[in-house]
Amino acid sequence: xxxxxxxxxxxxxxxxxxxxxxxxxxxxxxxxxxxxxxxxxxxxxxxxxxxxxxxxxxxxxxxxxxxxxxxxxxxxxxxxxxxxxxxxxxxxxxxxxxxxxxxxxxxxxxxxxxxxxxxxxxxxxxxxxxxxxxxxxxxxxxxxxxxxxxxxxxxxxxxxxxxxxxxxxxxxxxxxxxxxxxxxxxxxxxxxxxxxxxxxxxxxxxxxxxxxxxxxxxxxxxxxxxxxxxxxxxxxxxxxxxxxxxxxxxxxxxxxxxxxxxxxxxxxxxxxxxxxxxxxxxxxxxxxxxxxxxxxxxxxxxxxxxxxxxxxxxxxxxxxxxxxxxxxxxxxxxxxxxxxxxxxxxxxxxxxxxxxxxxxxxxxxxxxxxxx
Ligand code: PLP
Numbered sequence: 001x002x003x004x005x006x007x008x009x010x011x012x013x014x015x016x017x018x019x020x021x022x023x024x025x026x027x028x029x030x031x032x033x034x035x036x037x038x039x040x041x042x043x044x045x046x047x048x049x050x051x052x053x054x055x056x057x058x059x060x061x062x063x064x065x066x067x068x069x070x071x072x073x074x075x076x077x078x079x080x081x082x083x084x085x086x087x088x089x090x091x092x093x094x095x096x097x098x099x100x101x102x103x104x105x106x107x108x109x110x111x112x113x114x115x116x117x118x119x120x121x122x123x124x125x126x127x128x129x130x131x132x133x134x135x136x137x138x139x140x141x142x143x144x145x146x147x148x149x150x151x152x153x154x155x156x157x158x159x160x161x162x163x164x165x166x167x168x169x170x171x172x173x174x175x176x177x178x179x180x181x182x183x184x185x186x187x188x189x190x191x192x193x194x195x196x197x198x199x200x201x202x203x204x205x206x207x208x209x210x211x212x213x214x215x216x217x218x219x220x221x222x223x224x225x226x227x228x229x230x231x232x233x234x235x236x237x238x239x240x241x242x243x244x245x246x247x248x249x250x251x252x253x254x255x256x257x258x259x260x261x262x263x264x265x266x267x268x269x270x271x272x273x274x275x276x277x278x279x280x281x282x283x284x285x286x287x288x289x290x291x292x293x294x295x296x297x298x299x300x301x302x303x304x305x306x307x308x309x310x311x312x313x314x315x316x317x318x319x320x321x322x323x324x325x326x327x328x329x330x331x332x333x334x335x336x337x338x339x340x341x342x343x344x345x346x347x348x349x350x351x352x353x354x355x356x357x358x359x360x361x362x363x364x365x366x367x368x369x370x371x372x
Pocket of ligand 1: 098126208237
């Protein structure tokens with residue numbers, strides 16, 4: 001049987017990881033500034049994380065959501081404290097797309113309405129609703145295009161208000177910082193207006209923090225830079241450092257009804273053990289502050305090369321927009337300098353390093369950039 005051939009792959013086989021370093025099957029070491037696409041939050045194979053998951057597996061690996069799972073309650077308590085949303089509730093699922101799917105559904109249940117406002121250049125995942133609110137018709141099948149979605153330009157609050165006024169909008173979904181669409185940081189004033197417009201017209205503000213959350217930008221969630229409080233916050237990626245896990249934080253205004261949301265694997269023991277270890281490590285190693293400091297250090301020291309038009313982002317969510325396609329530059333960085341990077345579109349190198357990146361490691365990248 002062949003694999004369904006949907007991914008463009010680099011010819012590298014990682015077999016071992018530690019912190020921000022990876023080794024391939026030939027023993028070559030790499031610096032990881034991509035974090036498996038913002039997933040590796042506390043570093044590869046952190047001993048406390050490995051111990052937590054393997055210790056849990058030795059006791060019990062899985063049971064269903066039909067019995068009590070105290071690890072879920074522990075996570076809710078710890079996460080509430082860590083992110084400052086202690087009065088919100090937590091629903092656990094398995095991925096970023098599923099989190100967005102649940103958020104959209106909940107907004108629709110809550111308001112009784114069925115249209116969603118989303119933004120140009122957004123990416124929210126590949127499941128039915130999540131892909132429908134993603135601004136990329138090429139990844140939507142005809143089936144997905146049946147959802148009622150209206151796209152507005154980022155930072156255009158007049159356009160959003162014109163849609164909300166029509167009275168049929170259940171929710172507005174926005175990324176804390178747009179990731180796949182090119183590291184676009186929404187204006188502070190726009191985020192505040194969005195919050196008050198959603199309140200005024202009774203729509204749910206959904207903050208997709210799948211990529212920008214969990215400490216990446218130097219605050220627990222990127223929207224906390226804007227001082228706003230959404231109705232629903234969606235999470236994924238770094239929540240369990242690579243063990244599949246997602247979740248949504250739900251404001252106290254929402255009423256839970258039995259059977260309203262559900263999933264087989266969401267909140268399972270191994271994901272919970274991983275997620276609890278992640279929060280412990282983030283706290284003990286002060287990784288949110290580290291992400292901010294090292295990210296800002298990187299941003300300030302990226303050389304002013306003629307090919308680089310702009311550097312955008314916050315903390316360890318950074319994009320370097322070039323005035324040319326970056327495919328060859330990324331190949332050189334990977335195969336000659338042994339540095340993993342990410343990409344947005346054709347002209348942007350995107351950095352989503354583990355939150356434990358050190359300044360010396362940032363310097364390795366800066367030196368390599370000087371030689372592209
Ligand atoms: N939302 C954002 C902002 C993302 O960047 C992604 C993935 O890149 C998703 C949602 C989808 O997450 P997943 O691939 O875990 O379904």
